[in-house]
Amino acid sequence: MIRILLADDEAMIRAGVKAILAADAELEVVAEAADGRQAVDLAISHHPDVVLLDIRMPVLDGLGAAAEIRRAAPGCAVVMLTTFGEDDYIAKALDVGASGFLLKSGDPRELLAGVHAVAAGAAYLSPKVAQRVITQLSGGRMSAGARARDRLGVLTDREREVLALVGAGLSNAEIARRLHIVEGTVKAYVSTILTRLDVRNRVQAAIIAHEAGLVA
Incomplete structure (x- = not known):
């Protein structure tokens, strides 16, 4: 069972997201928060597997x-719930270690896939968020692609794979x-890749992979 903390200051949004999650028997909402401070406190006390966070909330x-x-709870994966027009927030959230980004107006199947x-x-x-993030961070896809491919020069063929x-x-x-190969070997590869690319998390590494053309 995947345990989820849902944080959004709009009760209707929380109800809608919770209803979508309830359709999957492997997902369980164990706590809800109406502001960022509550979300932090509940994450520490409940230790959920995934925290779904609205970007704009009161208090914090x-x-x-x-x-x-x-x-405070590094074992919790953080997913940001966002809307279009919040590119600056998305870029900053990458730096604080968010593992995923989902559109509130997106396909419910994306929510379930993202949590899993x-x-x-x-x-x-x-997908729509990914395109906006890449464009926002890159300042132009061609130049971003060239920079990303240049960064891959520090990786071995296996690490690129x-x-x-x-x-x-x-x-x-x-x-x-x-x-x-065994999962422990993959973890070692991922750790090395993050270090060599000088990125904090898998999201940033994934963006480089897309920019460099490694992903169709």
Whole structure:
């Protein structure tokens, strides 16, 4: 069972998201918060597997809550719930360690897929969000692609192969099965990749993989 903390200051949004999650027997909402400070406190007390955070909340916004949760409860994967027009917030959330980004107006299947992905240790970007993040961070796709490909020069062929699968949203267990290696070896590869690319998390690594053309 994947245990979820849902944080949004709008009760109707929480109800809608909770209803979607309830359709999956493997997901359980164990706590709800109406502001960022509550979210941090509940994450520490409940130790959920996944925290779904609205970016804009009172008392403490989603960015501040995500940063505190990642420090105080590093075992919790953080997924940001966002709307279009919040590109600056998304870029900043990458820096505080968010593992995924989902559109509130997106397909409900993306919500379920995203929760499962981050709970399994993978990164997940809603496709429309991913395009906006890449564009916002890159300042132009061609130049971003060139920079990303240049950064890949520090990786071995095997590490590039693993990075491509990270970019495709696969978890460590799925990568291990695909490459016919043990999961511990995949974890070691991912750790090395993050260090060599000088990025904090799988989301940032996945963006580089997309920019460099490793992911179709």
